Amino acid sequence: MCGIAGMFWVPGAERYVADLLFAIQHRGQESCGISVRRDDDTIATQKQMGLVKHVFTPETLDRFTGLSAIGHVRYPTAGSSDILNSQPHAIPLPDGSTLALCANGDIVNYAEWRTRLEHEGVTFTSNNDGELIARLIAHRHAVEGLTIEEAIARAQSDLKGAFSALLIHRERMYAFRDPHGFRPYVMGHLTWQGTGEMPAEGTCFASESCAFGIIGARFVRELKPGEILKLERNRPVTTVAVNGLRPRHSVFELIYFSRPDTLTFGEFVHDMRKKIGATLARGDRDIPPGDDLVVMAVPDSSNFVALGYAAEKKALFDMGLIRNHYVGRTFIRPHQEKRDEGVKQKFNPLPGFFPGKRVILVDDSIVRGTTLRKIVRMIKTNGAKEVHVRIGSPRVTGSCFYGIDTPTRSELIANNKSIAETAEYLSADTLRHITLPDLLSLLARPDDFCNACFSGDYIYVPDSFVKTNAPGC
């Protein structure tokens, strides 16, 4: 998973993009980058390993400024954790111009297209999907003579998988999305106190709508699946084409990945999570009420699910674990040892909270089971009488090939253990997940969602059906 952001035709666009990226830092914490179009029509790119606030200091931003900028935060995938795979990718074209592109997603037929382009003489500098999209468009524009928008449209039909992308070329910016709209993608509007000839408004883009608040921009709308938007100086934003197919929005964004203050795929994330919690509680009649019963979230991703659960069950919601916010998302660390370490550093129990309590512990999902196992043990060691685990997603039985870096099938606990065995492994007294039909019943348009990681209903699979830790993002 990764995140993208862009700002078109506003002075200091790179600062706005840095702020937008900061707001979606949860989508990727390994590296970040920004490309800026400068007034002399060159594109400057700065990318580095590390968090947005560390990389894009005011001094760094002072060194490259312009009226349009795009940026990216990268989520690490094992084996590809390096600066070469970070984005945006800036590709020099034979006419002296540069094309810069960043994308969030995963291309399922990456190998096929990389090989084809290499046969045609294209050289790659990374193993990253974003670079493939950039090189394909650049090649078709520079060598085959297609316009940028024609090249984007061709890429939308040739490349299978997920991509929400932004491209700068000369004075133009393009925002485009794969035909199924796997990953979230929104457009916003910024009114700026312009002076003189400078524009008084600008258009911005981000993976998640929660980003717009930080810069005072207004949410305009989501991009349509397959949409290509063109942004030109002093012209309204135009939709060049909508090459959409059946939507396959990632349901996992609503369950876990997106921030609760985001609106995506037509749903308020916080609201959806509360509904998931309430649905779980309605099916849960075996846990008797009592003063010793407390509903708790694994902070922070399941807070709203737990709130929904507690409200429906009329039970007390409380917080027995404190999360250290400086640890970040432990799952998105590339190596297992680092993940284990992260879990220990991340959560600490409130002293004196647990003795004598029956805890309903709510989490968003179980993937490998690493996190919950440690947390349940921590809670029990601290005196809880019972721990009942409730999960806001169905069992994860398949890898995601569309941008969420879930592990291989064999690492997924749901493929190795039954519910009872998983409960035992976690030391939980009981374990329940929301069912897929119940989850789908909460969505306004359930047929528009991809739920392959729960159902195995994949629209495309990579050739080998093995998650290769390909470059993704």
Ligand code: AMP
């Ligand atoms: P695990 O220890 O592997 O079971 O991790 C499960 C936890 O990691 C979940 O409760 C989520 O909070 C989080 N998570 C699930 N899927 C992902 C993902 N693809 N990337 C990052 N974090 C995830």
